[in-house]
Every structure is written in structure tokens, then in C-alpha cells.
Amino acid sequence: MRESTGGFRAWYGTGLRHLVLMVACFAVTGWIVLRLVGEPRAERMLLWFVGAAVVHDLLLFPVYATADAALRRLLGVDAHPGSGARVSALNHIRLPALAGGLLFLVYLPGILGQGGSTYLAATGQHRQPYLSRWLAITAALFLVSAVWYAIRISRRPCRSP
Amino acid sequence: MYGLALLVSLPLVIVTGLLDYAAYGPQFGQALPSDVGWLRLPPFDWPTRPAWLFRLTQGLHVTLGIVLVPVVLAKLWSVTPKLFDWPPARSLAQVLERLSLLLLVGGILFQIATGLLNIQYAYLFGFDFYTAHYFGAWVFTAAFVVHVVLKLPRLVSALRSRSPRGELRAARAATRAEPADPDGLVAARPGPATETRRGALALVGGLSLLLGALTVGQSLDPLRRTALLLPRGRAPGGGPNGFPVNRAAAAAGVGEADTGRQWRLALRGGQRTATLDRDQLLSLPQHTAELPIACVEGWSTRQTWTGVRLRDLAALAGVPAPVSATVRSLERAGLFNQAVLASHQILDPDALLALRVNGADLSLDHGYPARVIVPALPGVHCTKWVNSIEFRARNA
Ligand code: HEM
Numbered sequence: 001m002r003e004s005t006g007g008f009r010a011w012y013g014t015g016l017r018h019l020v021l022m023v024a025c026f027a028v029t030g031w032i033v034l035r036l037v038g039e040p041r042a043e044r045m046l047l048w049f050v051g052a053a054v055v056h057d058l059l060l061f062p063v064y065a066t067a068d069a070a071l072r073r074l075l076g077v078d079a080h081p082g083s084g085a086r087v088s089a090l091n092h093i094r095l096p097a098l099a100g101g102l103l104f105l106v107y108l109p110g111i112l113g114q115g116g117s118t119y120l121a122a123t124g125q126h127r128q129p130y131l132s133r134w135l136a137i138t139a140a141l142f143l144v145s146a147v148w149y150a151i152r153i154s155r156r157p158c159r160s161p
Numbered sequence: 162m163y164g165l166a167l168l169v170s171l172p173l174v175i176v177t178g179l180l181d182y183a184a185y186g187p188q189f190g191q192a193l194p195s196d197v198g199w200l201r202l203p204p205f206d207w208p209t210r211p212a213w214l215f216r217l218t219q220g221l222h223v224t225l226g227i228v229l230v231p232v233v234l235a236k237l238w239s240v241t242p243k244l245f246d247w248p249p250a251r252s253l254a255q256v257l258e259r260l261s262l263l264l265l266v267g268g269i270l271f272q273i274a275t276g277l278l279n280i281q282y283a284y285l286f287g288f289d290f291y292t293a294h295y296f297g298a299w300v301f302t303a304a305f306v307v308h309v310v311l312k313l314p315r316l317v318s319a320l321r322s323r324s325p326r327g328e329l330r331a332a333r334a335a336t337r338a339e340p341a342d343p344d345g346l347v348a349a350r351p352g353p354a355t356e357t358r359r360g361a362l363a364l365v366g367g368l369s370l371l372l373g374a375l376t377v378g379q380s381l382d383p384l385r386r387t388a389l390l391l392p393r394g395r396a397p398g399g400g401p402n403g404f405p406v407n408r409a410a411a412a413a414g415v416g417e418a419d420t421g422r423q424w425r426l427a428l429r430g431g432q433r434t435a436t437l438d439r440d441q442l443l444s445l446p447q448h449t450a451e452l453p454i455a456c457v458e459g460w461s462t463r464q465t466w467t468g469v470r471l472r473d474l475a476a477l478a479g480v481p482a483p484v485s486a487t488v489r490s491l492e493r494a495g496l497f498n499q500a501v502l503a504s505h506q507i508l509d510p511d512a513l514l515a516l517r518v519n520g521a522d523l524s525l526d527h528g529y530p531a532r533v534i535v536p537a538l539p540g541v542h543c544t545k546w547v548n549s550i551e552f553r554a555r556n557a
């Protein structure tokens with residue numbers, strides 16, 4: 001008995017429980033896929049499903065990682081490892097930039113004024129693009145962050161060596 | 162940490178989503194998608210009490226779904242190094258697990274993307290939202306459950322291994338990467354810390370709060386205008402009818418021609434048909450109720466409705482104890498130009514055929530000459546521009 005479970009582990013890579021869980025997960029998905037093959041535009045659903053993961057991993061993630069690395073280089077953050085005493089501007093730029101980017105991503109249809117006719121049919125109002133609102137909110141976030149940075153700097157005026 | 166937050170909140174999103182499906186009344190074949198096999202909650206009657214039930218469940222579903230976006234992205238950020246692992250597979254178990262992770266990650270991003278586009282009326286995806294979001298939810302849920310069962314022991318040991326309070330108190334200069342873990346998630350050569358753990362959590366929490374602050378207004382009347390970037394942050398004009406509309410009369414093809422003086426309501430019960438005009442309806446006993454109306458898209462509002470009780474109309478039609486009723490609209494096309502109500506939804510004392518709202522006649526966009534309003538019933542089933550109601554007795 002021991003022998004055979006050991007053999008299974010070596011062949012599969014881990015215990016039987018893992019395999020049972022995996023089979024259960026794929027059974028549900030498989031059943032759904034079979035049900036959806038006849039559906040109009042099923043291939044678009046598949047495209048969006050896989051596309052969502054791919055766009056995140058191969059587009060969004062590299063974009064924000066690269067932007068962050070560029071920002072660090074610009075501010076010379078990596079050059080002063082552990083320089084805790086220095087007030088760095090890094091997070092004061094990162095924070096409002098991230099917030100603005102996130103708002104853009106989440107409220108994108110409104111900001112870019114997508115789907116005007118569906119919007120009109122549903123709400124009885126004409127869509128006003130929210131681009132200026134988004135710009136104003138983002139600008140306000142940058143402003144608050146800059147003021148906060150200024151306060152932090154002014155609080156430790158003669159700390160530098 | 163992010164894992165823990167998601168472990169607690171995602172089940173709420175999943176359950177409220179499935180409740181939305183149940184609220185449509187799948188027993189009458191009117192939930193979408195209509196044929197879901199065994200992939201649904203056990204059948205039950207969606208209650209009419211508390212009246213704010215659907216407002217709460219669907220408001221939670223959408224608001225929580227939006228608020229969780231930064232947490233999901235942070236979680237993905239923290240596991241992304243794994244994605245670029247090389248070699249990609251060391252065993253069959255690992256190949257399968259990676260596939261299941263594709264379902265997990267693809268699933269959550271798919272649900273978020275389709276949900277967000279739907280509530281903002283941008284059907285860029287070009288497929289049926291209900292089918293996609295419903296089955297997408299089950300693909301995700303299966304992968305989520307399996308993931309939790311596999312990783313729960315590790316979550317517990319990770320949280321036990323270091324004092325969470327100590328980690329949260331540590332200053333940036335004292336913030337160290339975690340010791341190597343069996344999954345190889347911790348960076349082998351981490352860069353210097355640019356942020357404390359406390360700071361990282363505060364950042365993600367802060368972003369969630371920001372999204373929450375810009376979203377709750379669509380479900381709370383006094384804060385409506387704070388939903389600055391969402392369609393339902395705008396109130397259409399003022400006055401008694403100045404609350405958000407779903408489906409404008411013009412889009413439904415309903416105009417003055419159908420709703421003028423010649424409009425009649427047909428009440429059917431078995432062989433009998435009674436026909437009433439609006440003045441006759443207004444001369445019947447009127448009942449006023451303050452009730453929320455909540456859209457399946459998550460926004461809601463509370464208004465004061467006046468009209469005739471549905472149970473009085475059932476009695477007029479000769480069916481005082483109906484098992485169900487079909488309400489039809491003047492709207493000719495459209496997915497929601499009719500709805501079936503269950504017995505308790507007709508008999509509830511606050512279930513109305515509303516003629517007036519906030520002391521004025523309904524506006525055309527809000528369903529003039531008459532519309533249904535039933536406590537806790539999804540807005541799409543509160544049929545507008547009602548044309549006929551057919552009550553069914555037990556043996557009909
Ligand atoms: C883990 C993530 C999610 C899961 C598992 C999930 C699950 C579900 C389920 C099962 C339904 C019922 C669908 C039906 O009745 O056909 C539903 C409805 C809905 N969900 Fe989600 N959802 C998720 C995220 C989101 C997000 C992020 C949003 C939007 C911000 C959203 C918006 C909606 C809307 C608007 C509906 C109502 C659809 C309708 O009945 O018209 N969902 N969800």
C-alpha cells in the first residue's frame with residue numbers, strides 16, 4: 001500500500017487529494033464549456049476569458065512595473081538603500097498615479113463616453129463623458145499628495161547630514 | 162493578507178450574485194440564462210420581506226465587486242513572480258494546478274470586466290451578459306473553492322509564522338522580505354523596501370475606500386451625487402419624478418398614443434375579464450407605501466408610491482387567492498415586457514399597481530399610466546406601462 005502511494009506521488013507530483021480536487025474543478029468547467037459550445041458568440045466569451053488573464057499578466061503588469069521602475073530611477077531611490085531619514089517623493093507620486101489609473105480602469109466607459117445609445121435607452125439621459133471629472137479628481141489627488149509631501153519636508157528641516 | 166480579505170469577501174460576492182438569479186424567479190422560467198442544469202442554488206421563493214432585501218443583496222454584490230478590484234490586483238501583483246517560473250512545469254500536478262489558476266485568474270478578471278461594463282452600459286464584449294456572467298461565475302467559483310482548499314493551510318501558517326502586529330508596526334528601514342517559502346513566492350534577491358507592509362496595506366485599503374466612496378452614492382439617495390463617475394450618480398431633474406429611470410419610454414416604444422385617455426387595464430381571472438380605465442382605478446381604495454426600488458445593476462432608490470393593492474385587483478378579477486399572475490406591458494418588444502409574480506408577491510399588503518409617486522402622477526418614463534411595485538422585487542420585474550394582469554387560481 002505504502003509502496004503504491006509512493007509510486008503515485010512520484011508519478012503525479014503530490015498526493016491523491018490534489019488530483020481529486022483538480023478533476024472536480026475541470027469537471028465543472030468542462031460541463032459549462034459543453035453547454036456553451038452551441039451558444040452564439042461562445043468563441044468571444046472564451047476570448048475574453050483567456051484575454052482577461054493575458055492582458056493583465058502581459059500588458060497591465062509589465063506597464064505598471066516598468067512605470068514604477070522608471071519612477072524609482074528618476075528619483076534615485078535605489079541608489080540610497082535604506083536611507084530612512086530622507087523624505088522620498090516616490091510614494092507621493094506613486095499613490096495619486098495609482099489612484100488615478102485605477103479610477104480610469106474601473107470607470108472607463110463613463111470617462112470615455114462609451115455606449116451612448118444603450119445609455120440613452122436605459123437612463124433617458126444623454127451621456128456626458130466624465131473625462132473632465134476624472135481629470136479633476138486625479139489632479140486633486142496629486143495636489144493633496146504634494147501638500148502632504150511639503151508638510152513632511154518642512155517638519156524635518158535640519159535632519160540631513 | 163490580501164488573500165485573507167478575499168477569502169472573506171469573495172464568498173459574499175458569489176452568494177449575492179446567485180441570490181440575484183434566485184430573485185428573478187427561476188421557477189417561472191424567467192431567470193436568465195434560463196437553462197442552467199444543476200448549477201444553481203436550491204429552489205426557494207424569493208421573499209418580499211424585508212422590503213430592502215434586494216436593495217441590500219444586489220447593492221452589496223456590485224459595490225463589493227468594485228471595492229475588491231484593488232485587493233484582487235494587489236493579490237495578483239504579489240503572486241505574479243510565480244507566473245514567470247521556469248521551467249513552467251515540474252510535474253503533472255503542477256501542470257494541472259497552473260491550468261486551474263488560469264481559471265481562477267481569468268475567472269475573476271472576466272467577472273469584474275463584464276460586471277463593470279454592464280453597469281456602465283458599454284456592451285463592448287458583444288456576447289450575452291447573463292449567460293457569460295452566470296457561467297463565468299461558476300467557472301470561477303469552482304476554481305476558487307479548490308484553490309482555498311489547497312492553500313488554506315499555507316495561509317494559516319503564513320499568518321502564524323510572523324507576528325502580524327510586529328510586521329505592521331515595522332518602519333520602512335526595518336521592513337525585510339519574508340523568509341523563503343515552499344512555493345517560491347518570495348523574491349530571491351528582493352530590492353530595498355520602498356514601502357512598509359503597513360503602508361502597502363494602507364495603500365490598497367485606501368484605494369478600496371476611494372472606489373467605495375465613488376460608488377455607494379448610486380445606492381443611497383442622500384449621497385447620489387457622490388457617485389461622480391457612474392451613470393446612476395445623476396438625478397434626472399427634480400420634482401416628484403426626479404429619480405433615476407431604467408429604460409426610457411422612448412426606448413420602449415411607448416408614447417402618448419398608447420397611454421392617453423383610451424388606455425385600459427385588462428384584469429383576467431379564468432374566463433372573466435374586467436376592464437378598467439385610469440379614473441376607475443383611482444376611485445378604488447388607494448394605498449401608499451414607502452418602498453425601495455433596486456435595479457439588478459446595483460443602484461437603488463427609495464420613493465413613496467400610491468396605487469391599488471394587487472390583492473384587491475386579484476379579488477376584482479375573481480381570483481382572491483392566486484398562485485401566480487402574469488403582468489404585461491404596453492412595450493411590444495424587450496426582454497422585460499412581462500413578468501410572472503408568485504402568490505406571496507401579489508398578496509403582500511404593500512404590493513401595488515402604482516398610479517402615483519411622491520404625491521404626483523407617475524411620469525411616462527416611470528411607467529405612466531400604471532406600474533407594478535412589490536417589496537424586494539428586482540426593478541426589472543416591477544413592470545412599467547402595465548396593460549394587463551392575468552391571475553391564475555390553483556387549478557387553472
Ligand atoms: C467574483 C466575482 C463575481 C461573481 C462570482 C459574480 C457572480 C454573479 C452571478 C452568479 C450573478 C447572477 C447572474 C444572473 O442572474 O444571470 C451576478 C449578477 C450580476 N453581477 Fe456579478 N459577479 C462577480 C463580480 C461582479 C462585479 C465586479 C460586478 C460589477 C461591478 C458585477 C455585476 C453584476 C451585475 C450588474 C449583475 C446583475 C445581472 C442581471 O441580473 O442583470 N458582478 N453576478
